[in-house]
Amino acid sequence: MGIISRGFGGRRRESLPGLPPGQYLTHDFPVLSAGPTPRIPLDRWKFTITTETGEKHSWDWKEFTALPAEEFTVDIHCVTKWSKLGTTWKGVALDTLFEDVESAADYTMAHSYGGYTTNVPLDDLLEGKAWLVYEFDGEPLHPEHGGPVRLLVPHLYFWKSAIWVNGLQMINEDEPGFWEAGGYHMYGDPWREQRYQGD
């Protein structure tokens, strides 16, 4: 236990089963990003999975939205301590996108319009654990929140859910992405409070 701060009682905000340690509940939807919001016209949008051998699998907007989509409700957790419970999204499971992809690589680097990157192990994207989403709460995903399409990996801190995503690069060795290179944790499990390197 840490040192006690005199006179601090805390407000004992909601202590809910869905709330990882150190997180507090928010009802609004804060935005976190490192630069201006890019506006990507749908007729120019494209998503590409590139394997470690350089093989490319691409979808344009029409092809992507023709894929079987799911509506689902999950909790999301930001490293800046807010969590939002019961958020509803619509998108394509990564399992669907990886159906025809042949790869022996264990890691991926997500790339975004605007240059953002983040690393995620492939196992954390498959078996119903991650989606490319394009609707939030029944509405097209707003550019502020990563629209037209963002990655959603709800079991990891939200910085792993790359906004404005446009590609996944398969890599054999794990490499740090944008925030990871700046000292954030390589994996980012909110339940183990993996915020920074060494956590």
Next chain:
Amino acid sequence: MKNRISWRVATVSSARWETASARTLVLDVPDWPGHLPGQHIDVRLTAEDGYTAQRSYSIASAWTPAPSATGAGSAGAPGTVELTIQRLDDGEVSPYLTDVVEPGDQIELRGPVGGWFVWREKQTAPVLLIAGGSGIVPLMAMIRARGEARGRQPFRLIYSVRTPEDAAYADELRLRVRENPGLDVHFVYTRKAPDGWPTPPKRIDVAAINSHGWPPDFQPDCYVCGPTSFVETAADILVALGHDPKRIRTERFGGA
């Protein structure tokens, strides 16, 4: 590496009000490793029964170099970190830090964190700082760092506040504009302007950023910090004016 980010005990050495709802805590952190302006820290408070709460706050003070083992009389000298905390009335941590904490009290912190929204003395480009409300804090750290290093990089600050009374660091900014050549400050008042102000209160707009920022062909480094909607607006205007999105760094904050 592991210790770089461990929790440290900080002792409040003094505190002062910047506005009616924002207070600066000066913290002694004996083993502080130093920081860059723009970085933030995590604060952890622990109640007597073990309940804890954590929040992130931007650092307000200029960098503090790591104490050098051979430093002139400063070996082992305590590091100092200043935080300016805006009270959020429904917050759990900020009202404690603004209204309860007194000099001598201890809190825990760790950091510094963040290597993107920072300004380094070796950057030579002109700098445009755009602050909305308490978004001024990390930008003030940059202004102070430039001032203390006697930097000559041209700096412009556009600072949006509701009323003149809501401007933190107002006296220090006035002083620095006089004493730190190459620093300009322009206020945008959204609710109430001072007597004699040439324009009625209004939100930050293209005209304000065009008139008081740098032209895009000067290739300034832009830092925008404030509430989400403010940052969205200001960053969109910068892009529309022709600034390279890669030179625009943003930091947005929510509540609590």
